[in-house]
Amino acid sequence: MIAVPAGGEVELDLLLESVVEGVLVTGTASTTVEGECSRCLDPLSSDVQVGLTELYAYPDSATDETTEEDEVSRVHDDLIDLEPVVRDALVLALPQVPLCSPDCLGLCVDCGGRLADLGPDHGHETIDPRWAALQVRFDGNRDNPEEN
Structure with a gap:
């Protein structure tokens, strides 16, 4: 019902810090989402901004021994993949029942x-x-x- 439109831009304002266990990414992601009101089906658009904090663990760090494989993001070949973290944060910030106004009467x-x-x-x-x-x-x- 509501999503980032195909080809839509997501603006990232991030700080990447080297820490003992890996790379700590903190900052914000913001974008415009579009959809329709779940009561009256009118089109709607909204700006969404979410905070991000994620640790990307270095290979063979102590984090490997203390966490499961899918529990912490990993650094692979000196690269980090921000897409899953940004996508998950944005999806969780979207309303489950988007409304054009709180008092929308519907159809x-x-x-x-x-x-x-x-x-x-x-x-x-x-x-x-x-x-x-x-x-x-x-x-x-x-x-x-x-x-x-």
Whole structure:
């Protein structure tokens, strides 16, 4: 429902520090996300900024002995891969139910119109299915009530 558009840019403001166990990356990632309101389906756009802190462990460091393989990111051939960390942080920052406004009324369940545009007196007559057979019988004789 909401995501970074394909080809969208993510701006990184990072500090990389060499520490005993590896490279400590701290900073922020910011981008613009686009999607649609989960109630009224109107398009929406929002700026998102997340903080990042990640340790990339050197090969053969003490971290190898004290952590599982997938528990800590690793330095491979003097390179670090920021994509999974940035992606995960941004995904966790996105709302599970994006709304155009907190008081969005959504759509009418019967006609699909936006309730904000339809007004407070909007409604649809619904007949209980248990009474539908009686409605069919008596609707045909509305002009002549004595035949009922």
